[in-house]
Amino acid sequence: MVETINKYIRISRQLLQELGRDPTPDEVAKHMGLNTARVREIMKIAQEPVSLETPIGEEEDSHLGDFIEDEAALDPADAASMMLLKEQIADVLKTLAPREAEVLRLRFGLEDGRSRTLEEVGQSFGVTRERIRQIEAKALRKLRHPVRLRKLQGNIDL
Incomplete structure (x- = not known):
């Protein structure tokens, strides 16, 4: 397979020089004596990885990685809202x-x-799950008081 990839690269470069453009898979297939589908497979395998540190632009002050979105990262507005909400809850x-x-x-x-079950919380406090349920209900009732509720208005449905 390595020999086939090397042959593909060699023929592609040769055709690039002759044609003055990138050769089509059909043109490469004709010169290699293979069918087009096989050449397409070889093209996929032969692709060389590109570093995310590859310079981009005329001044080369940007890198390819700068333009790839981090899907796990929060949007700055969402991150700020989340931080504000956590502070308000605290x-x-x-x-x-x-x-x-x-x-x-x-x-x-x-x-x-x-989040933990009533049983898990009860074990950490050394009380029954029923007692934890009572403490939780009392705390939530307190949070529904208008003074406390105003602090969270618009962020949480209590």
């Missing part, structure tokens, strides 16, 4: 009893993104 949780705030943090995964 401020509101400070108005609750420490135990109530911690129960809500664990139940809804506010710290690490992993």
Whole structure:
């Protein structure tokens, strides 16, 4: 296969010089004595990787990687909104009893993104899941109070 790829590259370069343009797969296939489908397969295999650090533009002050979107990254506006929301939630949780705030943090995964069951939270506090349910219900009732609710208005449906 390596020999075939090398032959493809050699013939492509030769045709490029003769024609003054990139040869079509049909032209390469004719010179190689292969069918066009096989040449297309070879073309896919023979593609050389391109570095993301490849300079772009006349001044070469940009790189190819600068133009590729990071799909995992948050949009700056969304990131700012998320940060603001987290700050508002933290401020509101400070108005609750420490135990109530911690129960809500664990139940809804506010710290690490992993929400826990009543049973798991109960084990960490050394109480029953029913007691955790009661603490959670009391804390949520407090959060629905108009003063606390105003701090979160527009961000959370309580």
